Amino acid sequence: MSDISEFMTAEHRECDRLFAEAEAAVAAGDWEEATSRFDAFADLTLLHLRREEEILFPEFEARTGITEGPTAVMRMEHDQMRILLDQMRQALVDRDADAFLGDAETFMILTQQHDMKEEQVLYPMSDQALSVDRGTVLGRMKEI
Ligand SMILES: [Fe+2]
Numbered sequence: 603m604s605d606i607s608e609f610m611t612a613e614h615r616e617c618d619r620l621f622a623e624a625e626a627a628v629a630a631g632d633w634e635e636a637t638s639r640f641d642a643f644a645d646l647t648l649l650h651l652r653r654e655e656e657i658l659f660p661e662f663e664a665r666t667g668i669t670e671g672p673t674a675v676m677r678m679e680h681d682q683m684r685i686l687l688d689q690m691r692q693a694l695v696d697r698d699a700d701a702f703l704g705d706a707e708t709f710m711i712l713t714q715q716h717d718m719k720e721e722q723v724l725y726p727m728s729d730q731a732l733s734v735d736r737g738t739v740l741g742r743m744k745e746i
């Protein structure tokens with residue numbers, strides 16, 4: 603996998619898969635399973651957000667000169683995701699299925715729209731702007 607688009611899109615799908623497993627375990631009332639599935643999901647999601655915030659977005663901003671555009675919106679949405687992740691983690695501790703599933707619904711809608719914007723706009727623009735350096739930047743993103 604040499605381009606950013608391909609790697610990061612695949613990571614979105616993996617996060618979706620892990621999230622669906624956590625949600626299914628909560629719906630089934632298996633709290634222990636739900637907690638371990640949620641931890642796996644949250645760990646990968648937070649890592650993904652760091653790959654973007656610490657490496658990809660600064661590179662995008664430096665190459666394009668666009669600092670108040672898509673990356674600013676993406677950072678704001680990441681903050682909303684982190685709040686929802688904290689709330690869902692608390693709902694797991696409280697064993698409150700309604701609270702968890704309500705936040706899960708909000709998270710899913712937010713993330714679907716967010717991921718679509720990255721996959722259709724930000725990642726392709728990044729691959730293009732970074733040109734021959736995209737492999738190096740992707741390597742740094744994977745090292746986090
Ligand atoms: Fe993102």
Ligand SMILES: [Fe+2]
Pocket residue numbers: 610614650654717720
């Ligand atoms: Fe992303």
